[in-house]
Amino acid sequence: MIAFARRTPCAVLLAAQLVGILLYPFLDDSVAGRQLFALFGLLVLGLAIVAVRATPLLSWVAILIALPAVVLLAIQVVSNNEDLAPWASGFECALYLYAAAAMLYYMLADDHVTVDELFAIGAVFTLLAWAFAHLYVVVQALDPGAFTAAVDPEAARTWTELLFLSVTTLSSTGLSDIVPITGHARSVVMFEQIAGIFYIAMVVTRLIGMQAGRKLDRG
Numbered sequence: 001m002i003a004f005a006r007r008t009p010c011a012v013l014l015a016a017q018l019v020g021i022l023l024y025p026f027l028d029d030s031v032a033g034r035q036l037f038a039l040f041g042l043l044v045l046g047l048a049i050v051a052v053r054a055t056p057l058l059s060w061v062a063i064l065i066a067l068p069a070v071v072l073l074a075i076q077v078v079s080n081n082e083d084l085a086p087w088a089s090g091f092e093c094a095l096y097l098y099a100a101a102a103m104l105y106y107m108l109a110d111d112h113v114t115v116d117e118l119f120a121i122g123a124v125f126t127l128l129a130w131a132f133a134h135l136y137v138v139v140q141a142l143d144p145g146a147f148t149a150a151v152d153p154e155a156a157r158t159w160t161e162l163l164f165l166s167v168t169t170l171s172s173t174g175l176s177d178i179v180p181i182t183g184h185a186r187s188v189v190m191f192e193q194i195a196g197i198f199y200i201a202m203v204v205t206r207l208i209g210m211q212a213g214r215k216l217d218r219g
Contacts, residue, residue, distance in 0.1 A: 009051040010103060011119035016047050017126040021163070028158040031080055037159065038076040041092065044130075045069060048099045051123065054116065057102035065095045086141035089134035096131035100124045108206065121203055125170065128199065132192045133159070133166040139185050146185035150177045165189075170196035 020040060027033035027040075045066050052062040069091035072084045103120045140146050140156060147157045147165070157165075161178050168176040169192045180186045 008116040008119055009047070009054050010116050010123040013044070013047040013051045014119055014123040014126060016044055017123075017130065020044065024160045024163065028160050034082065035077050035080060038073045038088075041073050041088070042070060042077075045073075045092065045095065048095060048127070051120075052099050052102045055102040055106035057098075057105060062095060062098055062102070065091060065098060069095060086138050089137040093131045093134035093138065096127045096134065100127040100131065103127070104202075125199065128192075128195060129163065129166045129170050132170065132188070132195075133163040135188055136162040136166065136185070139188055143182050143184055146180060146182045148179050148181050166192065169193055170199075172196055172200075 023040065024037070027037040049059065049062045049066055053059040069088050072088035072091070075081060076084050076088065103124045107117050107120050107124070136147065136157075137159070140162070144156070145154075147162070148154075149157065149161060157178060165176045165178040165180075168174060169189055172193065180189045
């Protein structure tokens with residue numbers, strides 16, 4: 001198991017993020033839950049850095065981006081200062097975007113797909129979804145009331161709600177009842193829609209191209 005985790009850091013990162021989807025609803029509504037959320041954020045940051053080390057891009061850049069987020073999340077755990085959450089989210093967004101770019105380059109760098117590169121397909125998607133969710137946290141902090149919902153429309157949206165908005169936007173399913181209502185929020189959502197379409201098209205094109213290449217080699 002440990003050997004598999006070392007060979008496939010993208011798989012471990014993807015698994016942690018999927019587990020997070022199940023855990024987040026339990027962590028939104030209490031002080032202890034939010035502290036655990038910050039601790040879990042530290043874990044995911046660490047796994048993202050480990051995953052970047054397996055790619056051709058520079059891991060020290062990921063560490064440099066992650067350091068402020070680690071410090072801010074650690075302070076949140078100790079002091080329960082929720083005012084730091086948007087600042088931490090800003091750095092986490094930057095790290096996840098860099099990690100997603102690193103893994104995308106990792107997938108496209110050669111013509112042979114390893115097991116870890118297959119897991120990287122899912123990990124890049126979740127990294128992009130998490131990155132935009134953290135960006136929504138920043139937008140909401142700078143522009144209160146940027147997002148509304150069918151239930152309790154005037155309240156600030158929770159992390160789970162913003163992540164739900166991000167995943168449904170990136171996947172183009174359009175199932176979210178969380179709605180951006182200000183210009184800046186809608187601009188960010190549109191960028192995520194574009195990113196989702198490009199990513200899915202890129203992965204499909206890559207897989208089709210590789211399949212065609214295999215057929216030519218056999219011929």
